[in-house]
Amino acid sequence: MGTGKSTVGPLLARSLDVPFVDTDALLEARFDAPLPSLLSRGEASFRSLERTVLEEQLADPSPRVVALGGGALLDRTVRLRLLARNTLCCLTASPDQLRARLQHDSSRPLLAGAPWALESLLQQRTEGYAEAHVLLPTDHQTPDQLAALLLGELARADLLVAAGSRSYPVRVEKDLCTIPTTLQHLEPTSILLVTDRNVAQHHEARWSGWLQGFPWEAMVLEPGESQKSPAVLLRLWERLQQVGMDRRGVVLAVGGGVVTDLGGLAAGTWLRGVRWVAVPSSLLGMVDAAIGGKTAVDLGAGKNVIGAFHQPSAVHMPVTLLHTEPERSFRSGLAEVIKTALVGDAGLLRLLEEEHEAVLRREPGVMARVVRASAAVKAGVVSRDEKEQGERRLLNLGHTVGHALEALGGYERWTHGEAVALGMGVALRLGERWKITEHGLAERVERLLALLGLPWRVDPGELKAMLPLLQHDKKREQGSLHYVLVKHPGEALTQKVAVRELAAALGAEG
Ligand SMILES: NC(=O)c1ccc[n+]([C@@H]2O[C@H](COP(=O)([O-])OP(=O)(O)OC[C@H]3O[C@@H](n4cnc5c(N)ncnc54)[C@H](O)[C@@H]3O)[C@@H](O)[C@H]2O)c1
Ligand SMILES: [Zn+2]
Incomplete structure (x- = not known):
């Protein structure tokens, strides 16, 4: 008023x-x-x-x-x-x-x-x-x-993650990039840019442009999941100390999920939390890792066991960064996009079906629409359930079986996204058999997975071999887990099932 x-x-x-x-x-x-x-x-x-x-x-x-x-x-x-x-x-x-x-x-x-x-x-x-x-x-x-x-x-027309005074915009950008405007707004006393060697190799010139006139330094990490370790986190802290970052400093994380998880955690812990801006450069980063403020490193075999919720001040997604993402990684990201569509946006599923060729060519116009729709679902879910107490669990569609398949393959046979693709297929067929999933959806999704160059049906032998690994599902509570099923495209639910029961049902599938 x-x-x-x-x-x-x-x-x-x-x-x-x-x-x-x-x-x-x-x-x-x-x-x-x-x-x-x-x-x-x-x-x-x-x-x-x-x-x-x-x-x-x-x-x-x-x-x-x-x-x-x-x-x-x-x-x-x-x-x-x-x-x-x-x-x-x-x-x-x-x-x-x-x-x-x-x-x-x-x-x-x-x-x-x-x-x-x-x-x-x-x-x-x-x-x-x-x-x-x-x-x-x-x-x-x-x-x-x-x-x-x-x-x-x-x-x-930005997207927004609503989290009270920690709310922030998510900007999907096709041509124009407004990272400098965001940084001006934050008035940082210093900026530490964190990235990895692959991303730096292709995009160094871009951020030199973004950061003109700001006091900044860069820390370029080796690529790969092995970097998500306490040792590398320690190096980041040491670098922040060297830079002399005070409470008005900003960490700018430009890279895939590994870089944003690490950069976000370093920011979240430095001086009990300084601001950070996420610029995801991989498709998985854009549609998943960089939105929601979950930050983490691994401890040996324990994935993401050391971490914190620390929301960024802004997320920028210049979709042209995706041009240089390695093919297999990009396609794996598409599996998470399909997952997101199944959980929250029927229109996105149709968009992927209609535009699969343009998607595979990574045309900026189509990718901006795909990333925006996908990020909107994730931003909405996070806004309603910031700390993963309910609805956010729906985003685990395909992940129970997916994680087990990843582990069975020693994290080499399947990428995370490929394993999720297979896990989704299993959840859809199981859902159809349990009369929860609309008839024909499993086949429809399998067709799309195949068009996008993703594995679409798990080998029965592999499914059987994976069953003992279900016991290790991190989301398990007293022998049960929240298994995600799809009703229709855009509408999913979780069902609490005993691990034993699930294994039996999956064994019958295999
Ligand atoms: N915080 C979350 O909510 C959340 C959600 C999902 C996944 N994650 C985490 O994300 C990580 C996986 O993310 P990812 O798939 O992006 O992995 P990643 O960061 O390892 O990137 C994949 C590969 O692509 C390269 N790359 C990325 N962008 C590139 C570009 N534009 N050009 C050239 N090369 C590029 C990287 O160097 C790397 O080799 C995992 O550690 C996972 O735990 C976090
Ligand atoms: Zn995932």
């Missing part, structure tokens, strides 16, 4: 040539009473009226600019639903500005009373307001300037 949304909203709508809707005005019209009188019925009853109007707005897919009452998005589930399909811009102003703008406004009973009412209201809502695609301070801008800034933001 008082940030100017009823002035800026119509200006923006006019530039976009779409209608403007003000939910406060809608409320007044619908219930034929001015806001103060609606509010005087008590806040709870007011919120429920507001909710009705908001639900109608959410159900209407036509493009328009909507000004929302300040309390409309206090309910986090509603906010996340809105974030998933719309761009949310939050106009902010300092308490002094707000007070000046609101002092003659008698329609704000929430602010009546104690002089600190405004501060305490803002404080209550800070976490929620931070979960917006765009946060725009309005103190020193005219309405026209604000509308122009918002137009620019809309053109970019």
